[in-house]
Every structure is written in C-alpha cells, then in structure tokens.
Amino acid sequence: MTNLKSSRAILPVMSGFFIMGFVDIVGVATNYVKADFTGMDDKVAGLISLSCFLWFLILSIPTGMLMNRIGRKKTVILSFIVTALAMVIPLIKYSFPAVLVAFTMLGIGNTILQVAQNPLVSSVVSKEKLTGTLTLGQFVKAISSFLGPILTAAFAGGILGWKMIFPVYAVVTLLTMGWLALSPIEEQLVERSEITFARTFSLLKDKYIVLFFIGILVLVGVDVGMGVTFPKLLQERCSLPLEKAGMGNSVYFLARTIGAFLGGIILLRYSAPKFFTGSVILALASLLGLIFARNLTLILVLVALFGLGYSNLFSIVFSTSMLRVPEKTNEVSALLIVGVCGGGVITPLLGIITDTFGKQAPAIIALAAVWLFMVLLIPFIGKVKTSDTL
Numbered sequence: 001m002t003n004l005k006s007s008r009a010i011l012p013v014m015s016g017f018f019i020m021g022f023v024d025i026v027g028v029a030t031n032y033v034k035a036d037f038t039g040m041d042d043k044v045a046g047l048i049s050l051s052c053f054l055w056f057l058i059l060s061i062p063t064g065m066l067m068n069r070i071g072r073k074k075t076v077i078l079s080f081i082v083t084a085l086a087m088v089i090p091l092i093k094y095s096f097p098a099v100l101v102a103f104t105m106l107g108i109g110n111t112i113l114q115v116a117q118n119p120l121v122s123s124v125v126s127k128e129k130l131t132g133t134l135t136l137g138q139f140v141k142a143i144s145s146f147l148g149p150i151l152t153a154a155f156a157g158g159i160l161g162w163k164m165i166f167p168v169y170a171v172v173t174l175l176t177m178g179w180l181a182l183s184p185i186e187e188q189l190v191e192r193s194e195i196t197f198a199r200t201f202s203l204l205k206d207k208y209i210v211l212f213f214i215g216i217l218v219l220v221g222v223d224v225g226m227g228v229t230f231p232k233l234l235q236e237r238c239s240l241p242l243e244k245a246g247m248g249n250s251v252y253f254l255a256r257t258i259g260a261f262l263g264g265i266i267l268l269r270y271s272a273p274k275f276f277t278g279s280v281i282l283a284l285a286s287l288l289g290l291i292f293a294r295n296l297t298l299i300l301v302l303v304a305l306f307g308l309g310y311s312n313l314f315s316i317v318f319s320t321s322m323l324r325v326p327e328k329t330n331e332v333s334a335l336l337i338v339g340v341c342g343g344g345v346i347t348p349l350l351g352i353i354t355d356t357f358g359k360q361a362p363a364i365i366a367l368a369a370v371w372l373f374m375v376l377l378i379p380f381i382g383k384v385k386t387s388d389t390l
Contacts, residue, residue: 273381
C-alpha cells in the first residue's frame with residue numbers, strides 16, 4: 001500500500017518543478033520592463049533580479065525551520081499560495097514599483113518551494129533513484145522555463161501584452177496546488193531535532209558542503225545572467241527586435257529541457273561524476289565561443305550547447321550534497337537554496353559591466369570567468385559516497 005501511495009504521489013510532487021520554473025521568466029521580463037519604461041538603464045533593470053533572488057539569502061534557512069514544523073508538503077503548498085498572489089499584482093497596477101513587489105513575492109514563493117521541493121521528492125523515491133529523479137525534476141522545470149519566453153512573445157501583441165503571462169501562471173499554480181493537496185504523501189521523518197541557524201551553518205564545517213554551496217551560487221548566477229544577457233547579445237550582434245531576441249532564450253531552455261530529460265535517464269543507470277565533468281567542460285567551451293561568435297546560427301548553436309551542458313549540474317550538486325549528509329536533508333536543502341541568491345548578485349554586476357563597456361562581450365567573459373569554479377568542483381563530486389557524514 002505504501003508503494004502504491006508513493007507512486008500516486010510522484011506526479012503531483014514532480015509538478016512542483018514546473019511551478020519552480022516560473023522564476024526563470026525574470027530574465028526576459030527584465031528586458032520587457034526596461035522597454036516599457038523609457039530611460040531605464042541596465043543597472044536599474046537589474047533590480048528586478050535582485051528583488052527576486054535576494055529572498056533566497058534571507059528566507060532559505062527560516063523556511064527550513066518552518067518545514068521541520070509543518071512538514072514538506074504543507075510548505076510546498078504555502079509556496080504555491082505566495083506565487084499565485086505574486087502573479088496578481090502587475091494586473092492590479094503596472095508600474096516599476098509594482099513589478100518589483102511582484103518579483104519580490106515570486107522570489108519569496110520560489111525560495112519556499114525550492115527549499116521544500118527536493119526533500120519532498122526524497123519522501124516518495126528511494127535514495128538510489130534520488131539523483132535521477134531530481135534530474136527529471138529539472139527536466140520538468142526546464143519545460144516551464146522553455147515555455148516562458150514563447151508565451152511572453154506570443155502575448156506581446158494582445159490586450160495585456162506580454163503581461164498576460166501573469167494570470168496564466170496564477171491559474172497553473174492554483175491547479176497544481178489543488179493536485180498536490182489531494183495527493184497522499186507519507187513524509188520521512190529523518191530529522192527529528194529542530195532546525196536552527198547554528199545547526200544549519202554548522203554544515204559549513206564540511207569543506208565539501210562549502211564547495212557545493214558555492215557551486216549552487218555560481219550555477220544560478222550564471223543561469224540568470226545568461227537569461228538577461230543572451231537577448232541583448234542577439235539584439236547587438238544580429239539586429240533582432242526584443243520579441244525575437246527574447247525568443248532566443250527558448251533555444252537555451254529547449255536545450256536544457258532535452259539535456260535534463262536525457263540526463264535523467266542516464267543518471268538513473270550510471271554514476272554522476274563523469275557526466276558532471278563532461279557537462280562542465282561543454283558549458284565552458286560554449287561560453288568561450290559566445291565571446292567571439294557573430295553569426296546568428298553559430299550563436300544559437302553555442303547557447304544550445306551551453307544549455308545541454310548546464311542542464312543536469314544543479315541536480316547533481318544538490319543530490320550529492322544530500323547524500324553527503326543524509327541525516328540532515330532539510331538543513332542541507334535550506335543551506336544550498338541560500339546559494340540561489342547568486343541570481344540576484346551576478347545580474348546587477350553584469351548590468352554595471354554592460355553600462356560601462358556598452359557591449360555584451362565583457363558580460364560573457366565575466367560569466368565564463370565565474371564558471372571556472374565549476375571546473376574546480378569536478379574532483380570533489382566523485383569523492384562523495386552515500387555513507388559519508390560530517
């Protein structure tokens with residue numbers, strides 16, 4: 001009966017990754033908002049990403065505390081409520097402050113979701129299947145991310161314009177919340193002591209956890225940075241209008257979708273370290289190519305290759321961290337999700353670089369330089385065993 005209940009719970013639990021992908025709209029939305037408000041420069045537009053991702057720094061550990069009290073499922077449902085409310089704000093009033101509030105709430109909802117979602121998955125699958133399942137979850141998230149730029153471009157000519165994406169996201173979030181609420185889930189109570197800041201930060205005594213935390217910071221920072229920079233790169237080098245340049249992000253997310261699907265299958269059967277190594281090197285080579293590429297086709301191919309390389313790295317780092325300290329899964333999840341604030345740190349810096357040089361090549365160079373940390377992380381991924389503890 002328990003296995004039957006777990007099987008019935010997998011699909012609604014995995015649907016949470018689709019809602020998680022809504023945060024990736026911040027990249028293309030930043031460019032649309034900048035176009036809507038005349039005179040806005042890249043530094044100011046970068047505040048949208050900061051308002052969204054700052055909350056991963058502030059709320060991740062408190063969310064872990066809350067999750068230990070009310071459970072993983074209820075915490076995920078709470079994230080859906082906050083996300084749905086965020087989507088309503090730009091429809092009530094469309095101004096730059098309202099946009100900042102909306103993306104602040106989206107960031108809060110996504111923080112809560114990302115802290116609770118991965119541990120919730122571990123409640124319905126075995127630890128042997130965890131890495132592959134989390135990778136398939138990233139496949140679901142990538143589908144959501146892929147659809148975002150397409151929908152915003154499709155809505156651009158309508159009554160609400162690109163902002164039609166907000167009510168669509170709100171409805172999908174509420175439907176997913178109802179599905180999960182009605183699903184039977186027996187949570188694994190592996191962490192019986194209260195989560196505290198001290199208990200969570202004590203994980204940083206382990207150099208592996210420190211490195212994996214920085215890895216998450218880099219991964220999310222580069223991902224969001226690509227989402228903001230790539231459309232501007234297409235506008236600059238290929239003279240594309242914003243609607244078509246924003247669609248370019250869908251090439252990136254499509255490649256991530258394909259990569260996550262294939263990676264999920266591969267990682268259910270094979271170990272992660274070699275796969276991680278090849279993915280990191282492929283992504284780095286693609287970033288270096290983007291510094292010099294001028295042809296539209298070549299640029300799209302390179303960004304697709306970067307998407308393929310990137311697609312499975314987050315889930316590998318995340319699952320490896322949970323396997324490193326399996327008895328502190330909630331604390332590990334809370335700590336690592338703090339690293340998602342990298343999306344709010346790197347993007348404003350890229351805005352400063354772009355405003356300073358007036359071109360996108362220096363921004364791509366900065367992303368490649370940051371990505372070098374992932375190369376340094378390669379030997380540590382292969383050394384973690386399921387039995388390792390602090």
